[in-house]
Amino acid sequence: xxxxxxxxxxxxxxxxxxxxxxxxxxxxxxxxxxxxxxxxxxxxxxxxxxxxxxxxxxxxxxxxxxxxxxxxxxxxxxxxxxxxxxxxxxxxxxxxxxxxxxxxxxxxxxxxxxxxxxxxxxxxxxxxxxxxxxxxxxxxxxxxxxxxxxxxxxxxxxxxxxxxxxxxxxxxxxxxxxxxxxxxxxxxxxxxxxxxxxxxxxxxxxxxxxxxxxxxxxxxxxxxxxxxxxxxxxxxxxxxxxxxxxxxxxxxxxxxxxxxxxxxxxxxxxxxxxxxxxxxxxxxxxxxxxxxxxxxxxxx
Amino acid sequence: xxxxxxxxxxxxxxxxxxxxxxxxxxxxxxxxxxxxxxxxxxxxxxxxxxxxxxxxxxxxxxxxxxxxxxxxxxxxxxxxxxxxxxxxxxxxxxxxxxxxxxxxxxxxxxxxxxxxxxxxxxxxxxxxxxxxxxxxxxxxxxxxxxxxxxxxxxxxxxxxxxxxxxxxxxxxxxxxxxxxxxxxxxxxxxxxxxxxxxxxxxxxxxxxxxxxxxxxxxxxxxxxxxxxxxxxxxxxxxxxxxxxxxxxxxxxxxxxxxxxxxxxxxxxxxxxxxxxxxxxxxxxxxxxxxxxxxxxxxxxxxxxxxxxxxxxxxxxxxxxxxxxxxxxxxxxxxxxxxxxxxxxxxxxxxx
Ligand SMILES: Nc1ncnc2c1ncn2[C@@H]1O[C@H](COP(=O)(O)OP(=O)(O)OP(=O)(O)O)[C@@H](O)[C@H]1O
Ligand SMILES: [Mg+2]
Numbered sequence: 001x002x003x004x005x006x007x008x009x010x011x012x013x014x015x016x017x018x019x020x021x022x023x024x025x026x027x028x029x030x031x032x033x034x035x036x037x038x039x040x041x042x043x044x045x046x047x048x049x050x051x052x053x054x055x056x057x058x059x060x061x062x063x064x065x066x067x068x069x070x071x072x073x074x075x076x077x078x079x080x081x082x083x084x085x086x087x088x089x090x091x092x093x094x095x096x097x098x099x100x101x102x103x104x105x106x107x108x109x110x111x112x113x114x115x116x117x118x119x120x121x122x123x124x125x126x127x128x129x130x131x132x133x134x135x136x137x138x139x140x141x142x143x144x145x146x147x148x149x150x151x152x153x154x155x156x157x158x159x160x161x162x163x164x165x166x167x168x169x170x171x172x173x174x175x176x177x178x179x180x181x182x183x184x185x186x187x188x189x190x191x192x193x194x195x196x197x198x199x200x201x202x203x204x205x206x207x208x209x210x211x212x213x214x215x216x217x218x219x220x221x222x223x224x225x226x227x228x229x230x231x232x233x234x235x236x237x238x239x240x241x242x243x244x245x246x247x248x249x250x251x252x253x254x255x256x257x258x259x260x261x262x263x264x265x266x267x268x269x270x271x272x273x274x275x276x277x278x279x280x281x282x283x284x285x286x287x288x289x290x291x292x293x294x295x296x297x298x299x300x
Numbered sequence: 301x302x303x304x305x306x307x308x309x310x311x312x313x314x315x316x317x318x319x320x321x322x323x324x325x326x327x328x329x330x331x332x333x334x335x336x337x338x339x340x341x342x343x344x345x346x347x348x349x350x351x352x353x354x355x356x357x358x359x360x361x362x363x364x365x366x367x368x369x370x371x372x373x374x375x376x377x378x379x380x381x382x383x384x385x386x387x388x389x390x391x392x393x394x395x396x397x398x399x400x401x402x403x404x405x406x407x408x409x410x411x412x413x414x415x416x417x418x419x420x421x422x423x424x425x426x427x428x429x430x431x432x433x434x435x436x437x438x439x440x441x442x443x444x445x446x447x448x449x450x451x452x453x454x455x456x457x458x459x460x461x462x463x464x465x466x467x468x469x470x471x472x473x474x475x476x477x478x479x480x481x482x483x484x485x486x487x488x489x490x491x492x493x494x495x496x497x498x499x500x501x502x503x504x505x506x507x508x509x510x511x512x513x514x515x516x517x518x519x520x521x522x523x524x525x526x527x528x529x530x531x532x533x534x535x536x537x538x539x540x541x542x543x544x545x546x547x548x549x550x551x552x553x554x555x556x557x558x559x560x561x562x563x564x565x566x567x568x569x570x571x572x573x574x575x576x577x578x579x580x581x582x583x584x585x586x587x588x589x590x591x592x593x594x595x596x597x598x599x600x601x602x603x604x605x606x607x608x609x610x611x612x613x614x615x616x617x618x619x620x621x622x623x624x625x626x627x628x629x630x631x632x633x634x635x636x637x638x639x640x641x642x643x644x645x646x647x648x649x650x651x
Binding site for chain 2: 197202203207208220
């Protein structure tokens with residue numbers, strides 16, 4: 001009993017000692033967030049900024065729109081479709097980076113220790129360049145007179161350039177390229193810890209290659225898969241540069257739409273409400289996803 | 301083909317790598333393993349035991365030669381189509397599956413209905429006395445329990461041959477002894493052919509029906525433990541199995557003239573010139589000075605029931621003798637003694 005008391009007082013002391021750091025962290029992390037949430041329930045300023053009047057206007061406009069002529073209220077199709085596109089594109093990015101990332105991570109994980117570092121280094125090289133420059137590089141590749149179209153025409157697969165730039169496909173290609181390392185690294189970390197003898201054990205016990213992948217490898221590296229998917233999905237959802245450059249003006253994602261409200265739109269409360277909405281989507285998907293991926297207990 | 305053989309390895313060789321860096325792990329190994337026997341592959345580290353086992357399991361394809369399972373060529377059959385299971389040295393249990401799911405894995409992959417799998421899992425878990433641990437995860441078990449799960453998992457699909465690659469090497473001595481008799485019991489109860497790999501000669505001698513002694517990718521001798529121990533075919537086997545004294549000498553009339561000049565009576569069968577005599581420590585009798593070969597005790601080690609005496613002969617060559625501690629003789633270091641050998645027990649090896 002006395003032991004428990006002792007550790008508790010020691011624990012309390014510990015808390016007290018780390019209080020300055022905790023307070024700083026709390027303010028730095030949640031301060032801006034709180035401001036965003038507060039702004040979302042204020043009224044719009046005349047040109048920009050906010051007026052300190054409580055107002056549900058911004059939140060109303062996230063979901064609904066009022067016809068300026070007859071005042072009828074309907075769902076804000078335009079906003080919702082931007083949200084929906086963002087979620088769709090982010091899910092697609094996550095899926096594609098997983099499908100590409102798993103073999104890549106497996107390849108690196110099965111290299112001898114000596115060359116492994118080199119492969120990891122190569123994977124992280126894109127991180128060294130500015131995102132904007134990388135995105136423009138992709139633009140060079142996929143534009144109508146770009147590398148890809150020229151090549152396809154040269155080998156006779158197509159006769160006229162296909163329009164990729166300024167489409168969802170372009171955004172998808174860009175985001176896949178940008179976020180692939182974020183998928184590969186956690187997958188590699190999981191594969192690195194994987195005991196390859198287990199594959200032999202499965203193969204010895206009459207499992208086919210497919211059954212080994214599904215019943216042994218995937219469940220064991222699941223923590224890496226979960227981490228990779230979260231690391232790719234969340235920044236994809238809030239992506240700004242890639243859809244801006246590769247999607248052109250009309251293929252907006254949430255990030256661009258939010259930027260619009262703070263810039264040209266001069267509607268800070270709406271921007272803040274949209275940001276809060278984005279945060280809620282992320283939180284809900286995280287909860288749903290982690291629930292789903294930890295369910296079932298010890299089972300393939 | 302002889303069908304009383306579970307496994308036949310015919311002229312199997314395995315060369316890893318190519319060119320200057322090629323390693324010959326197995327060189328032309330031929331062996332027949334009988335149905336239902338407990339066969340042990342014994343040899344020092346790197347002699348190719350694991351390689352031979354992996355060729356039988358299907359994880360490696362021999363560079364040349366064939367592997368037969370009950371007369372059927374399985375050299376190129378993948379592991380998941382061979383009715384042969386392996387108990388891995390590191391156990392290789394699936395960490396995300398419960399004990400019961402681990403044990404049922406093979407049956408499930410064979411497409412057995414769930415009810416049958418459950419029933420078999422229960423039966424095999426009872427066999428290894430782990431009924432109460434069915435729902436635990438492998439990391440919640442002790443090393444010895446994990447070992448039993450690995451055994452149960454490999455036994456559950458009722459393989460025709462069970463391969464065990466140093467399964468006991470990770471266990472402490474007491475547990476090891478326990479598992480040795482446990483393995484023996486399981487083998488007798490199931491009647492499955494066991495091929496067991498170890499580099500521990502004592503383990504091999506106590507457990508096996510037959511032993512194959514390997515060295516540098518080749519089989520030196522195959523036979524029952526007693527035969528291998530009593531009649532080793534060469535110096536390597538004699539040295540590897542149990543403790544052995546070697547005496548080199550020249551055949552002289554009916555005996556052997558050893559370095560000290562003494563002539564020892566040995567059962568020669570036609571050997572001439574230089575031969576090697578292998579004498580087990582327990583086959584050396586220490587008597588009073590004047591009998592047999594003159595020697596002097598230079599060291600003694602008390603080992604409980606036995607005492608080891610190191611004796612020096614006239615030419616300063618040394619022998620180790622093992623004498624039962626309660627045999628009455630009170631000997632001490634410095635004593636002059638006479639050494640005699642049990643002529644029937646000593647082995648004359650071709651050098
Ligand atoms: N994958 C491989 N590539 C190259 N050489 C190998 C490979 N596997 C084994 N060898 C070599 O083949 C020889 C036999 O190895 P093996 O593993 O069969 O020995 P072992 O008798 O099982 O030894 P231990 O008792 O140490 O387990 C060794 O010289 C080893 O270095
Ligand atoms: Mg080995």
